Amino acid sequence: MTFELFLALAAFAFVTSITPGPNNLMLMASGANFGFRRTIPHMLGVALGFVFMVVLVGLGLAQLFDAYPLSHTILKVLSVAYLLYLAWKIANSAPPSEVAKSGTPMTFIQAALFQWVNPKAWTMALTAVSVYAPSQNFAAIMLVAAIFGAINLPSVSTWTVLGQQMRRVLTNHTRLRIFNISMALLLVGSLAIVVV
Secondary structure: OOHHHHHHHHHHHHHHHHOOOHHHHHHHHHHHHHOHHHHHHHHHHHHHHHHHHHHHHHHHHHHHHHHOHHHHHHHHHHHHHHHHHHHHHHHOOOOHHHHHHHOOOOOHHHHHHHHHHOHHHHHHHHHHHHHHOOOOOHHHHHHHHHHHHHHHHHHHHHHHHHHHHHOOOOOOHHHHHHHHHHHHHHHHHOOHHHHO
C-alpha cells in the first residue's frame, strides 16, 4: 500500500468512525445514562467487533451477498427492525439514578454482534475492503482492519465522553427524557439511507 493510499484509508476510517451513526449515537446515550467507565465494554465491542467484521467481509462475505442478493435484503430488514427496537429502548431509558439500580449498558458481546445488523458498519466495511483491499489479499485486509481498529476506538470514545459530559446538563427527568428521545429520533433518522 502506498503512503497516499494509506493516508486516504486513514482519512476514510476517521470520517466514517467519528460521524454520527447508530454506534456513536448509542454510545453517546450510554455515556449520558451510565457514564464512561460502565460504557467501556460497549466501546470495545464496537471497535473490535467492527475490526472482526472488516476481516470477514474481506475474506469473502461480500461475495455471498453478490451470489445471493436476497440475503442482503433480509439482513437490511432485520437491521432496521433491530435499530427501531434500540431506538425505542433509548427513548424510554430511565434517569441515571434509576438506571444505576436497574439498567445495564450494552455488553462487549452485544456491541460486537450489533455490528452485523448496523447498516453504517456494513457500508463502511464493504467500502473499505472494496476500495482499499480490492485484491482481497490477506495482508491488505489485515492492514485495513488494523487502521480501522486504531482509529475507531478513539473516535467512538469521543462520543461516550460527549454523552458523559452531557450528564451535567441532563440533571432533571425532563431534560434527560428530551435527550433520550432526541437520540432515538436521530438513530431512526440514520436509517433513512438504508430504507431509501
